[in-house]
Amino acid sequence: MFKITLLDGKSFFCKESESIVEGARRNDLYLDHSCLSGRCSSCKVKVINGETITDSDELPLSDLEKQENFILACIRKPLSDLYLAAEDLSQYGFSSPVTVPAKINSITPLTADIVEIGLRLPPNQKPQFLEGQYLNVIWNGIKRSYSIASAASETAIKLIVKNYPNGQMSAYWFSQAKINDLLRIEIANGTFFLRNHVDKESLVFLATGTGIAPIQAIVNSPQNQARLAKFRNVILLWGMKYQSELFWKPNQDNITFIPVLSREGKTKTYVQDKMADLELDWTSTVVYACGSDAMIQHAESKAIALGVENTNFYSDAFVPSN
Ligand SMILES: Cc1cc2nc3c(=O)[nH]c(=O)nc-3n(C[C@H](O)[C@H](O)[C@H](O)COP(=O)(O)OP(=O)(O)OC[C@H]3O[C@@H](n4cnc5c(N)ncnc54)[C@H](O)[C@@H]3O)c2cc1C
Numbered sequence: 508m509f510k511i512t513l514l515d516g517k518s519f520f521c522k523e524s525e526s527i528v529e530g531a532r533r534n535d536l537y538l539d540h541s542c543l544s545g546r547c548s549s550c551k552v553k554v555i556n557g558e559t560i561t562d563s564d565e566l567p568l569s570d571l572e573k574q575e576n577f578i579l580a581c582i583r584k585p586l587s588d589l590y591l592a593a594e595d596l597s598q599y600g601f602s603s604p605v606t607v608p609a610k611i612n613s614i615t616p617l618t619a620d621i622v623e624i625g626l627r628l629p630p631n632q633k634p635q636f637l638e639g640q641y642l643n644v645i646w647n648g649i650k651r652s653y654s655i656a657s658a659a660s661e662t663a664i665k666l667i668v669k670n671y672p673n674g675q676m677s678a679y680w681f682s683q684a685k686i687n688d689l690l691r692i693e694i695a696n697g698t699f700f701l702r703n704h705v706d707k708e709s710l711v712f713l714a715t716g717t718g719i720a721p722i723q724a725i726v727n728s729p730q731n732q733a734r735l736a737k738f739r740n741v742i743l744l745w746g747m748k749y750q751s752e753l754f755w756k757p758n759q760d761n762i763t764f765i766p767v768l769s770r771e772g773k774t775k776t777y778v779q780d781k782m783a784d785l786e787l788d789w790t791s792t793v794v795y796a797c798g799s800d801a802m803i804q805h806a807e808s809k810a811i812a813l814g815v816e817n818t819n820f821y822s823d824a825f826v827p828s829n
């Protein structure tokens with residue numbers, strides 16, 4: 508066992524055989540994570556002191572990040588005691604994931620290739636999640652992750668699902684799924700949720716496509732209204748192809764909504780490019796980005812170049828399952 512100490516002073520003992528994220532969970536501590544398989548980089552953390560090992564290439568990390576001792580804590584195991592630039596998130600009240608049956612309650616087309624799926628749980632099951640987290644749908648031996656688009660206070664759980672060409676689960680959602688179909692869901696996973704930022708001036712949400720789902724949940728959450736109100740600026744940049752695809756917008760006056768339409772103009776525009784046009788004190792800005800992996804990687808480098816501290820960039824990348 509090795510002792511892992513975090514920046515907030517908390518510590519835990521991690522086995523040589525388990526990842527740092529797993530070791531933290533076994534000790535009831537939560538470190539940032541999402542996919543838990545080295546694909547998304549949500550668990551990226553800087554090792555201040557100590558040695559770790561992995562048998563993966565850690566593809567989401569750049570060469571510079573590797574040189575600067577960043578690791579993916581979900582696939583790294585300790586080789587010594589460690590001091591990590593990470594914080595425990597357990598004070599936010601996570602629940603351990605549970606697998607429960609769920610029936611399809613509604614299927615609502617939103618665009619030509621996006622549907623909203625409503626799920627209902629048995630009456631004795633109250634879903635426990637923080638807005639922004641995702642769940643896994645298990646159907647016919649297939650398991651896929653979907654961000655929860657509804658707030659925890661709503662009765663139905665809503666998902667915003669895109670049709671991926673030749674996708675196994677897409678084929679189910681878009682040509683077989685019907686009301687009252689029985690699925691299983693593993694709820695809830697990941698640490699993409701709105702933290703309690705006390706001293707920051709601006710909050711920027713970035714989303715591409717169905718990456719708007721967890722942001723819908725975050726901004727619609729009654730519990731989050733006080734957290735949102737602390738910022739002087741709350742800005743949402745949502746990338747879609749066409750104006751006609753914008754199936755949602757926030758209804759709060761204190762959120763500036765900027766659709767970024769990549770196919771409406773003469774040149775393609777992306778959310779990460781539009782971000783640089785915002786006149787903000789980037790050193791006092793937190794960024795929450797969700798959607799395509801490519802957008803998140805570009806947006807993170809741009810945000811850091813603009814002055815955002817790397818610990819103030821939170822993301823959930825919709826990486827493929829395998
Ligand atoms: C944390 C997390 C949250 C997610 N939330 C959502 C969500 O809210 N809504 C949603 O629609 N999807 C979401 N996804 C993606 C989702 O889990 C599936 O990857 C997606 O639905 C495709 O599954 P499939 O079975 O149809 O395709 P598959 O059979 O798995 O793949 C078919 C083809 O599509 C490609 N592909 C699969 N997934 C992706 C992807 N994400 N990006 C680019 N290419 C891909 C594959 O490489 C393959 O070529 C999320 C993923 C993660 C990791």
Ligand code: FES
Binds near residue numbers: 540548567580
């Ligand atoms: S890469 Fe570690 S949680 Fe995704």
